[in-house]
Amino acid sequence: MRDLVFVGYLAAIMLLAFKRPFLFTLVYAYVDIVSPQRLSYFLLNSVPLSLILFVLAFLGFMIGDDKRDVRVAPRWVLLLVLLAYCGYTTSVAAEAVAALEKWGWVWKALVFAAFLPLTLRTKLRIEGLVLTMVLCASALIVTGGIKTAAGGGGYGSLVMLIDDNSGLFEGSIISCVAITIIPLILWLAKHGTIFKPDWKVRIYAAALIFACLLIPVGTQARTGIVCIAVLGLLLLRYARYRMLYLGGVVLIGLAAIPFLPSSFTERADTIKNYKADESASTRLAVWAWTWEYVKEHPMGGGFEVYRQNRIRYDMAQTANLGEPVPADTPDVKQIVDSGRAFHSSYFEMLGEQGFPGLIIWLIIQIGGVWRMEIIQRMYRKRNRPDEAWVAPLASALQNSQIIYLVGSLFVGIAFQAYFFMLTALQIGFDTYLSRRRKEAAWRPIKSLRSTQAEIAA
Amino acid sequence: MIDNFSILLSHALLALAFWILLNRADLDHEEPPPPDTEPEGFRVKRPDQYREPTPDA
Numbered sequence: 001m002r003d004l005v006f007v008g009y010l011a012a013i014m015l016l017a018f019k020r021p022f023l024f025t026l027v028y029a030y031v032d033i034v035s036p037q038r039l040s041y042f043l044l045n046s047v048p049l050s051l052i053l054f055v056l057a058f059l060g061f062m063i064g065d066d067k068r069d070v071r072v073a074p075r076w077v078l079l080l081v082l083l084a085y086c087g088y089t090t091s092v093a094a095e096a097v098a099a100l101e102k103w104g105w106v107w108k109a110l111v112f113a114a115f116l117p118l119t120l121r122t123k124l125r126i127e128g129l130v131l132t133m134v135l136c137a138s139a140l141i142v143t144g145g146i147k148t149a150a151g152g153g154g155y156g157s158l159v160m161l162i163d164d165n166s167g168l169f170e171g172s173i174i175s176c177v178a179i180t181i182i183p184l185i186l187w188l189a190k191h192g193t194i195f196k197p198d199w200k201v202r203i204y205a206a207a208l209i210f211a212c213l214l215i216p217v218g219t220q221a222r223t224g225i226v227c228i229a230v231l232g233l234l235l236l237r238y239a240r241y242r243m244l245y246l247g248g249v250v251l252i253g254l255a256a257i258p259f260l261p262s263s264f265t266e267r268a269d270t271i272k273n274y275k276a277d278e279s280a281s282t283r284l285a286v287w288a289w290t291w292e293y294v295k296e297h298p299m300g301g302g303f304e305v306y307r308q309n310r311i312r313y314d315m316a317q318t319a320n321l322g323e324p325v326p327a328d329t330p331d332v333k334q335i336v337d338s339g340r341a342f343h344s345s346y347f348e349m350l351g352e353q354g355f356p357g358l359i360i361w362l363i364i365q366i367g368g369v370w371r372m373e374i375i376q377r378m379y380r381k382r383n384r385p386d387e388a389w390v391a392p393l394a395s396a397l398q399n400s401q402i403i404y405l406v407g408s409l410f411v412g413i414a415f416q417a418y419f420f421m422l423t424a425l426q427i428g429f430d431t432y433l434s435r436r437r438k439e440a441a442w443r444p445i446k447s448l449r450s451t452q453a454e455i456a457a
Numbered sequence: 458m459i460d461n462f463s464i465l466l467s468h469a470l471l472a473l474a475f476w477i478l479l480n481r482a483d484l485d486h487e488e489p490p491p492p493d494t495e496p497e498g499f500r501v502k503r504p505d506q507y508r509e510p511t512p513d514a
Contacts (some may be wrong), residue, residue, distance in 0.1 A: 009468060016479050023475055030471065039464075065485075122487045128478050135471045143463035150459075194477050195470075386491065440490040 003040040010036065010049075014056075021060025025119050026132045028053040028112065032417050033136035033168060050108065054115075061119055069121045071431035075367050075423070076117055082353075082360045083110040086303075089353055093302025102303035102415075109417035113424040120428030123389070124193070129425055130393075131194055133418070134181050138208055140168060141178050145211025148218030168418060175224030176407035177418055178215035179231055183396035183403075185209055191389040217260060227407045234399045281335070283343045283410070285313040290342065290351040300354025310338045345408035348415075361414060365405055368426045372398035375433060390433065397426050 010027075017023035028050065031037070037049050086106060093099030120126050168174050189197055189205035216224020232249050239245035257265065289309045293301065301308070314334055342348040349358040376394040379387055404419050413419060478484050 009472070013472060013475055016475050020479050020484060022484060023478065026475070026478075034467075122483060122485065124478070124481055124484045124487075128474070128484070131474050132471065135467050135474065138470075139463055139467035142466060143460050146459050146463070194474050194481075436490050440493050 006036045006040050014053075017056070017060070021057070021064040022119060022125060022128075024053060024057035024060045025116065026128055028057050029129065029132050029421060030136050032109075032112065032421075033133065034139050054108075054112065057119075058115065061115075065119065065121070069435060070118050071435055073117070073427050073431050075364050075371075076114060076427050076431075078360055078364050078367075079110060079114045079420075079423070079427075082357065082364065083107060083114070085357055085360065086110070086353060089300050089302040089357070093305070094297075095302065095304045095307050098304035098307060099302040105417075106303070106415045109415060109420045112417065113420035116421065116424035117428035117431060120425070120432055123432070126393075126425070126429055126432065127188075127192065127194060129421075129428075130184050131188060131192070133421060133425075134184055134188060134208075137168070137174075137177055137181050137418075138211075140174055141208065141211050141215055144174065144178075144218050145214040148214040168416075171219035172221040172223045172411045173413055173416060175216040175219050175221040176227055176404065176411060176413065178212040179224060179227035179407070180400040180403045180419075180422070182209050182212050182231060183234075183399040185212070187393050187396040191392060223407050223410045226410070227403050230403050230406045231399070234402060238395065279343075281313050282311070282337060282340050285311040285337070286340045286342060287344065287347050290347045294350055294354055298355050300350070300352050300357055303352050305351050306342050307339045309340060310336075311340060312336045342412045344410060345412055345414035348412040364423060365401065368401050368423055369398055369405070371430050372401065372426060375430065379433075393429065397422070397429065401426070 010031075013023070013027055013030075017027055031049055031053055037047070086103065090099050090103040116129070120129065168177055185205050185208055188195070189202055191197070192201065195201050213228060216222075216228060236242060236245060286306065286309060289311050290306075293305070293309075312334065342351060346358065349361045353361070372394040376391040376398070379391040379394065400422055404413075404422065408414065408419075
């Protein structure tokens with residue numbers, strides 16, 4: 001039954017897209033984020049849905065769009081360089097078969113990220129993409145939020161739509177995504193024109209933000225808690241009454257603790273007690289292994305190279321509360337492990353793509369934070385009523401990016417399509433604004449006259 | 458049950474958004490922005506930085 005509904009739904013929105021081909025791009029983003037083919041059991045499973053939609057989106061752009069407005073940015077070029085470089089490292093990968101499998105979805109994410117900025121030619125398209133990304137993520141977040149509020153959840157056990165540990169359906173990744181979209185929800189609730197900001201939009205936005213904040217509680221992913229803390233700090237910059245804001249945040253935080261499940265607070269406690277935590281000890285050992293590996297292989301080992309690691313580390317022994325400690329218990333326990341994942345985007349890039357890959361990726365990411373800072377300062381200074389939406393969107397995109405960059409310290413999400421979409425959105429937004437600035441540029445009367453004289457001649 | 462509610466809500470809002478976009482002319486074409494009334498941007502010189510052109514220039 002669910003299959004038929006999804007097929008009908010997709011057919012309907014694709015039919016709409018034939019009238020306005022840009023919608024194919026948004027439908028592709030929807031398929032990429034929600035993966036309806038994985039939510040269904042037979043019909044959509046057997047169709048290369050992403051491929052069909054990408055071809056339609058590309059054809060729509062080639063046939064229907066005005067290419068005169070297309071601009072490229074240096075970071076757009078870097079996306080293509082990263083794509084080519086990843087292709088090269090895959091061809092010489094240490095784990096050839098596994099690398100090829102990861103390459104199979106990474107190149108699609110990168111190609112779409114490179115295609116997206118070319119299509120973002122109007123303000124409404126930019127807003128449409130922001131809204132699509134938020135609503136698609138909400139398909140998972142609403143269910144996760146309600147289940148958590150109803151008392152469900154637990155590390156690795158909160159099931160959102162499907163019991164799958166890949167893509168956005170993985171606990172740590174959805175926790176990070178849920179917090180990164182909060183600045184975007186706030187922007188849509190204030191500056192949106194598709195759903196105009198009235199009381200209904202504001203109530204929905206508030207409820208969705210609450211659900212987003214519940215996701216790290218439900219999945220008990222510690223990354224999410226760190227992301228919430230970063231979001232709190234970032235919003236402090238824009239708070240008018242900072243002390244009042246700080247007081248409010250502390251008060252809400254303290255008031256929330258009694259409502260949090262005890263398993264959550266126990267898990268959160270392991271952040272400070274990391275020496276006795278296996279997950280944290282593994283990370284430190286894997287990161288040390290990665291560093292040693294790239295010293296010998298500075299160009300990286302290709303995708304999935306972590307499968308080659310054999311790590312040995314000591315972990316501090318702690319006694320469980322209430323249990324007697326045997327006298328002969330050693331202080332440290334030695335653990336041997338192999339094939340442990342990177343658990344950090346930075347080390348993922350470093351190990352897989354070496355120093356060149358990490359540097360390109362960092363320029364793309366930090367370049368985004370820097371450009372958004374320039375834009376928001378410039379547009380606050382310009383202060384034109386028709387551009388009132390620009391600076392807040394730049395700061396929202398910047399905050400999302402910073403939250404992602406901090407969250408990805410502890411999760412290997414360097415190639416997640418969702419975050420590449422965020423980067424593509426920034427690039428498209430940036431090139432759109434520079435084109436509009438040129439169109440509106442002030443020209444002295446003298447040069448206007450000479451232009452008129454040229455035209456007359 | 459909760460899953461179905463979540464899917465229904467998000468997909469209905471998405472379809473509504475697509476429908477609204479379909480009927481908005483500014484999705485594909487925008488009017489040019491109103492021209493700036495004065496020089497804008499970081500590289501703009503302040504009035505005291507302007508130099509009178511020399512007669513032989």
